[in-house]
Amino acid sequence: MIETENLTKIFKIKKGVDIPAVVDLTLNVQEGEVFGFLGPNGAGKTTTIRMLTSLIAPTTGTARVCGYPLGESDQDIRRNVGILTENPGMYERLSAFKNLTIYAKLYDVEDVEGQVRKYLQMLGLWERRDDPVGSFSKGMRQKLAICRALLHEPRLLFLDEPTSGLDPEAALLVRSFIEELRSQGRTIFMCTHNLNEADRLCDRIGLFRTHLIEVDTSQNLRVKFFGRKIVIHLRTVDPAWLPQLQALPSVQDISQVESKLVITTEDPENLNPQIIRTLVTAGADVQFVGELRHSLEEIYMQTMGENQPEVTEP
Template identity: 55%
Template structure:
């Protein structure tokens, strides 16, 4: 549904050149919820603007909903819905009047039916005649999501969909995104919220001008030599320590009295062999507990590695 090959964007301001996105290549399948993470200035919003045909790339090529960027931009725009970080709504108009205006721009056939559908789903139907200027930030955000969906696009771009919202509004928006996923829509989410990406996304891409890594949330956690496993033993002997350290999938060993905390590459795959090796060394195992790395830890480690690599270049 979304494909980019070597997509780049360079801005020139007052004679100074700045590369915002550098040779981005990715492929997002139909029905996938894809999370795009990166610090401020990493190029996430620039990428969305290119894919939504709001700005032209400086190099590379891309396809959205099967249509190429540049030559079929109108078809792309009719196939997508977009929630920008600062959605523009008409404050003096009611929710219904706002959506009616945009529905007509999209050529929606059953305007009243579509407006009722999405205002009801997002809990705004009772507020439909109130001016949008009286809405809270969460209500305006939900209204902007409704606007993006009026024409039933197969692809949805969401830039910080829960940024600055109260917990109740965050819950409503997240549940709604999960509902949209169940309908088979392709959803591209830019977010700083790592927990949100972990909960909602099938895969996550981490960007710092260049795409650093792309994987499932579980795959990203495994990317730094897997997760930690704590093994509680009746006693820890030198023979047991030597046996554990000889295993090729063990990358670190920490001992605390009768416990060993081990950094294990792919625990589901390698834990059975680890347990067999411990038993062979005479260990009496009391329990084994896996500790997953947080996505936050992985994210900051990957960014640090990318910065270190760029300094070496």
């Protein structure tokens, strides 16, 4: 659905001053995939979305979006993608219905009224359809902007910070809606600072800061950055048990934290029974066994924590 090769955007701020916003982005997003594009402010995420929606042209590199080459079939790209911009940008003096009607016509939607009604009802805004958008809360505007992005049933949806600045209730509603879109098999390219949200919603994550640093499923990123770790809660720990456990095959590391043992291994499915057997034979009281799950935030911080200069994104 999205294929980019060495996509680069350099902004010329003034003569002799170039700011690279996106450098050599090579990426492949499959149809039906929810792709999370994560990075700090000014990393070039919005610039990437703007390039992929043909709002701005890349400096170098190529891309195909929905099968259309960027720079050659820009109208076709715009017709096939929907975008939720960072700021909803609605016409505040016009009603919600009028706002969506305008966009439905610009997207050449056949059943304008039907589509507008469908999405206003779907996002719970139908009762407020005749009210000016200026009277809407931030959450309602965001929902309306999501309606706008979906009116023409795009094959690919770009969401730039979909829950940014929303209260927990509104954010939950938007997240649930994204999950619903995901279940419909829509392809979604999403920028977010909410790492839990990305972890929950996205099939794959791209960690980005001007360059694409890592791209994989969040589970694979966890294994790559921290390995797989088993946590065993015991009533008490006898230090004599540790050499016995260390001798087991595929145990990479063992550490003790109070009455818990943290064991690093690549193969917990096969190792766990052996560990428990060894501990029980040695007289240990095993209370709980589980896998230590590092958060995406830890991976993000480790990746972005390196002292890289922040770039101001135009």
